Structure formats: C-alpha cells, structure tokens
Amino acid sequence: MDVGAIDRSATLGTGPLRSADPRSKLVALALVLGAVLVSWNALVLASFTIALLAASVWGRLPVGLAIRLAAYPAVFALVFAFASAPDAMTASVIVLKATTAALGAVTVVLSTPYPQVFAPLQRITPGIVGDAMLMTYRSLFILLEKFSNLLRAARLRAGLAGKNPVRSARVVFSALGGLMLYAVDLAQRDYDIMRVRGYEGRLRTTPAGSTNRLADVTILVGSLVMLATSVVWRSAATTLNPYSWLAPLPALAALGLTFALRRG
Amino acid sequence: MSHLHIPDGVLPVWLWVAGWVATLAAVTVAGRVAERVDVRRRVPLLAVVSALMLVAMSSEIVPIAYHINLTVVGGVLLGPALSIIASFIVEVVLALLGHGGITVLGLNTLIIAGEMVLGWALFRGLVNLAGRSRVRLIAFVATVVTLAVTTTALVGIVAIGGSGATARESGALDPATLRFDNPFSRGVFSLGLFSGGEDHGHAEREQHTVEAVEDEQGPDETGLSVGRFAAVIYTLGPIGWAIEALLTAWLLGYVAQVRPGLIWGGHWQRSGGRMPGDEGTVN
Known part of the structure; x- marks a missing residue:
C-alpha cells in the first residue's frame, strides 16, 4: 500500500476532481455505492467501472494506482465468489461489485486530502474517535515508511531470502516487533508535542469549499445517471437485459474521449 | 480471517444496516468510556x-487470501474500550482505500472489535491462570481460539444474510438465456455465452428455458453456497490462524521481555493515568 503516492495525488496535482467540493465527492460516492447495491447486471456494473476510470482520467488522477488499489479487494472477492457463487455470472457480478465500489472510494481518496475526507465523520463521532482517525492516517505514513526501511535493511543484509522462508519470516517478525516499539515511542512523542501545543481533546478541521462549480455539477450528475441507470435496469430487467451490451458503450466512449483530451 | 471481504451489495440491506447501527452505538459508548x-x-x-494494524493488513498473503491483522496484539495493548474505537478507525481507513466494502463496514467493525476484545479477555484470563512466564504460549492459544470464534461468526453472518442474496429478484443476467439484441431490430442476433452457444433468440423460448432451469435447479440453488464458503474458509483459515498466532506469540513475547510495561502496565494497573510503556518517565 503506497500511502505516500495516495497522499501526493490528493494534495498535490491539479484537475477538476481535486478542485471540486469534498462534500460533493462524498455525496457522489454514496450515489455510486447505491448504484452498485442495486445492480446485479454484470454488463451494467462493468459500465460503471469503466465510467469511474473515465472520471479518474478526466480528473488527472494516477489511473494505474487507482486500478492497483481497486484490484486488491478484487482478489478477496474472487475467493468469496469462488467459494460461494452458484455460477460464473454471479461470481463475475460479485467481483465487479467489489471493484466498482472500491474504485469509487479510491477516486475520492486520490483527489481529496485526508482531513477533508474524515471531517464529516469527525462531526458525528465522539471527539476521541475523530481525533484518533486523523492521527492514525498520519501515523500510517510514518509506520509504513519505517517498516519499508526495516525490510529494505534486512534485504540488504541478505536477511530476507526467498529460499529460506523460516528465516525470512523471522526477519519480518523482528521488523514488526521493532516497528511496534517504534510506534509506542512515536505515540509518546506525539503526546508530548500535542501537550506543548495546547491540545485539549479536539483537533479542528476546516472544511474546504469548491473552486470549480462545474466539476461539482458534473460529478453529481454523473453519479446520479449511474444510480438512475442501475434502478431503471433493475426495474425493467426483463425488457432491458437483452440490450445490456449497450450499457458499456457510452462509458467506453467517455473513457476514450477523456484519454484523448488528456493527451491533447 | 477477521473481517468480511464481501463486496457491497451482496448481503441484504437489513443486515448491514443493523451492523452500522450496532457499530455506531458501540463506538459512541466506547468513546464516552474512553473519554473518562x-x-x-x-x-x-x-x-x-x-496504524500498526493497518500496516499489517496492507500485506496480503496471496495464495491463501489472508493478511495479518494484529488484532489480539492491539487488544492487549489497548484494552476493550479503545479496541472498539480502533477497529472502527481501521475499517474506515480500509474502506476508503478500497480494501473493504463501505456497507459492510459496520459488520466488519463488530467482528474486528469482537476479535480484539475476545483476544484481550482470553490473554488476560490465561495469564491469570498460567502466570506471566508463559506469555508466548498464552498469546498463541488466545489468538487461535479468537480467530476460530470470529471465523465462525463470519460464516454465521454469510449464512444469515448470504444464502438468499442472489436468489432475490435481482434483475441479474441469466447465463442460460443471455442475449445481445439490437434495439433497432429486436432479436437480430443472440449468443449463449455460458451455455455452449445454443440459440435462445425468441422471447417465448427464453421464458420457457428460464422456467425449465428453475424447475430443474430449484430456487435455493441460485443463492450463495454457505456450505462451500464455510469449507473454503475452514480449509484456508487455519493456515492464516497459525501464521497470525505465531506472530502474535513472538511479538507479545518480545515486548514482554524488552518493554514489559506495555503489556503489564496501563489498563492492567489502572493507576496514575500513564500510558503503557512510560512508567519510568517523569511527567
């Protein structure tokens, strides 16, 4: 998990998705999620996946990273589908649901700084939860980098050898042990710093507004279209299912267009 | 096998909504307890x-679709109230990174919180019985028992909600009658992609085929196979439990040696308001 790359994408860079209001993006994510919940049509779900990829290209997000992140739950969904689905079609629907929902979430995270993503949750949860959520994400950066350095150091000393799994496991376990002690020291240091800064049990997050109203409207309309497509297709499945192959075509056209515009 | 890697939209709405309601209630109560x-x-x-749990969860052991969780370690370090909050935070971050479903976040939190609290209780109970000198063995046993219990809870959730998931009126494409019609000239071409390419072009025959398939299979066979799911989980799961238990035993044994205050201090002593591990420091 390259959290550094995720954060760089969210905070640096430009593009219409990054300049949109974080609340619009969260509402759009909820609508996309609704579309995923309603639809059991593999081709309709595939069209949503393609549309989200088009949104990533349009928003100038790192598409490769988005695909890699969305592929991670697909592996688990494959196991679940293999273990429980009655046929290949249902299995493909299960995997597509996982991938589409993950891609929706990843699109938001790749275009929004994490304090803005957590801000709405911070308002409805007890103070300790919201504050710990913000600090967890920050600590995650530090610990992942530290863990990566520990493993790299072990590899350079030939401690991680593929031919000897027991030895490799011991090295990884040692690295995690060291990381745990480092994490506790980090917590102590954080506490000291927060006390000096006058922390009284609440970290404040200022909500960011939109600098691109057109982007807000576009993502909200786009996600509404996805939800409406999902609802209509499910309501009139008997009539519409023979034409399901048409559903991915507009999404593919949008993907092609956004690629062309990005290159141009 | 601590949390559900079930995609959004597979479990019925009442189940994941109930999971969310129970989770928010538990987190609110735990938050108030912790703030005292x-x-x-x-x-x-x-x-x-x-964050440490998230680091562990970010590395997947691909062949068995398992990742380390460090839930028992987290439970021992944090105690029950903070464990509930930690499990919620972990699941929120995972869901935002696309790692877990957003609708199943509530159920995931309940399972992880249960794992952390049960792990903490078993560890504490076994230490009281067997003494502090057998930390590694106790941690190993506590982890295996905890993971076995929560895996059973996971299978139970799928059994409650998943068995009829795809049997609902869902509008799914039917592999037996899959067609690719031209909207401007209905029925120009059709393919049976999953049934060997037979011609299923006519609506009347399609309806007949659907009825025949339903008669042949029965409605229940279109749902998720809980038995097969349980068989796969209980086959792959123990490998993951063993890895997790070994790691937990090693970590807690290591910490008990080099920084015992982390395990035996804090919520074990309930005094002084000091964070575990800094008992020797001057405030």
Whole structure:
C-alpha cells in the first residue's frame, strides 16, 4: 500500500476532481455505492467501472494506482465468489461489485486530502474517535515508511531470502516487533508535542469549499445517471437485459474521449 | 480471517444496516468510556496501534487470501474500550482505500472489535491462570481460539444474510438465456455465452428455458453456497490462524521481555493515568 503516492495525488496535482467540493465527492460516492447495491447486471456494473476510470482520467488522477488499489479487494472477492457463487455470472457480478465500489472510494481518496475526507465523520463521532482517525492516517505514513526501511535493511543484509522462508519470516517478525516499539515511542512523542501545543481533546478541521462549480455539477450528475441507470435496469430487467451490451458503450466512449483530451 | 471481504451489495440491506447501527452505538459508548480517562494520552496510542494494524493488513498473503491483522496484539495493548474505537478507525481507513466494502463496514467493525476484545479477555484470563512466564504460549492459544470464534461468526453472518442474496429478484443476467439484441431490430442476433452457444433468440423460448432451469435447479440453488464458503474458509483459515498466532506469540513475547510495561502496565494497573510503556518517565 503506497500511502505516500495516495497522499501526493490528493494534495498535490491539479484537475477538476481535486478542485471540486469534498462534500460533493462524498455525496457522489454514496450515489455510486447505491448504484452498485442495486445492480446485479454484470454488463451494467462493468459500465460503471469503466465510467469511474473515465472520471479518474478526466480528473488527472494516477489511473494505474487507482486500478492497483481497486484490484486488491478484487482478489478477496474472487475467493468469496469462488467459494460461494452458484455460477460464473454471479461470481463475475460479485467481483465487479467489489471493484466498482472500491474504485469509487479510491477516486475520492486520490483527489481529496485526508482531513477533508474524515471531517464529516469527525462531526458525528465522539471527539476521541475523530481525533484518533486523523492521527492514525498520519501515523500510517510514518509506520509504513519505517517498516519499508526495516525490510529494505534486512534485504540488504541478505536477511530476507526467498529460499529460506523460516528465516525470512523471522526477519519480518523482528521488523514488526521493532516497528511496534517504534510506534509506542512515536505515540509518546506525539503526546508530548500535542501537550506543548495546547491540545485539549479536539483537533479542528476546516472544511474546504469548491473552486470549480462545474466539476461539482458534473460529478453529481454523473453519479446520479449511474444510480438512475442501475434502478431503471433493475426495474425493467426483463425488457432491458437483452440490450445490456449497450450499457458499456457510452462509458467506453467517455473513457476514450477523456484519454484523448488528456493527451491533447 | 477477521473481517468480511464481501463486496457491497451482496448481503441484504437489513443486515448491514443493523451492523452500522450496532457499530455506531458501540463506538459512541466506547468513546464516552474512553473519554473518562485522560484523552490526550490515549489518542496518540490509539492512533499508532490502529496504524500498526493497518500496516499489517496492507500485506496480503496471496495464495491463501489472508493478511495479518494484529488484532489480539492491539487488544492487549489497548484494552476493550479503545479496541472498539480502533477497529472502527481501521475499517474506515480500509474502506476508503478500497480494501473493504463501505456497507459492510459496520459488520466488519463488530467482528474486528469482537476479535480484539475476545483476544484481550482470553490473554488476560490465561495469564491469570498460567502466570506471566508463559506469555508466548498464552498469546498463541488466545489468538487461535479468537480467530476460530470470529471465523465462525463470519460464516454465521454469510449464512444469515448470504444464502438468499442472489436468489432475490435481482434483475441479474441469466447465463442460460443471455442475449445481445439490437434495439433497432429486436432479436437480430443472440449468443449463449455460458451455455455452449445454443440459440435462445425468441422471447417465448427464453421464458420457457428460464422456467425449465428453475424447475430443474430449484430456487435455493441460485443463492450463495454457505456450505462451500464455510469449507473454503475452514480449509484456508487455519493456515492464516497459525501464521497470525505465531506472530502474535513472538511479538507479545518480545515486548514482554524488552518493554514489559506495555503489556503489564496501563489498563492492567489502572493507576496514575500513564500510558503503557512510560512508567519510568517523569511527567
């Protein structure tokens, strides 16, 4: 998990998705999620996946990273589908649901700084939860980098050898042990710093507004279209299912267009 | 096998909504309990333990679709109230990174929180019975028992909600009658992609085929196979349990040697408001 790359994408860079209001993006994510919940049509779900990829290209997000992140739950969904689905079609629907929902979430995270993503949750949860959520994400950066350095150091000393799994496991376990002690020291240091800064049990997050109203409207309309497509297709499945192959075509056209515009 | 890697939209709405309601209630109660003690001290520890669990969960052991969770380690370090909050935070971050479903976040939190609290209780109970000198063995046993219990809870959730998931009126494409019609000239071409390419072009015959398939299979066979799911989980799961238990035993044994205050201090002593591990420091 390259959290550094995720954060760089969210905070640096430009593009219409990054300049949109974080609340619009969260509402759009909820609508996309609704579309995923309603639809059991593999081709309709595939069209949503393609549309989200088009949104990533349009928003100038790192598409490769988005695909890699969305592929991670697909592996688990494959196991679940293999273990429980009655046929290949249902299995493909299960995997597509996982991938589409993950891609929706990843699109938001790749275009929004994490304090803005957590801000709405911070308002409805007890103070300790919201504050710990913000600090967890920050600590995650530090610990992942530290863990990566520990493993790299072990590899350079030939401690991680593929031919000897027991030895490799011991090295990884040692690295995690060291990381745990480092994490506790980090917590102590954080506490000291927060006390000096006058922390009284609440970290404040200022909500960011939109600098691109057109982007807000576009993502909200786009996600509404996805939800409406999902609802209509499910309501009139008997009539519409023979034409399901048409559903991915507009999404593919949008993907092609956004690629062309990005290159141009 | 601590949390559900079930995609959004597979479990019925009532089940995941109930999971969300129970989770928000549990997190609110745990938050109020935790805030009675010095919050400023607890927030950093809660954050780094949550981050540590996330680091562990970010590495998947691909052949068995398992990842380390460090839930028992987290439970022992944090105690029950903070464990509930940590599990919620971990699941929120995972869901945002696309790692877990957003609708199943509530159920995931309940399972992880259950794992952390049960792990903490078993570890504590076994230490009281067997003594502090057998930390590694106790941690190993506590982890295996905890993971076995929560895996059974996971299978139970799928059994409650998943067995009829795809049997609902869902509008799914039917592999037996899959067609690719031209909207401007209905029925120009059709393919049976999953049934060997037979011609299923006519609506009347399609309806007949659907009825025949339903008669042949029965409605229940279109749902998720809980038995097969349980068989796969209980086959692959123990490998993951063993890895997790070994790691937990090693970690807690290591910490008990080099920084015993982390395990035996804090919520074990319930005094002084000091964070575990800093008993020797001057405030």
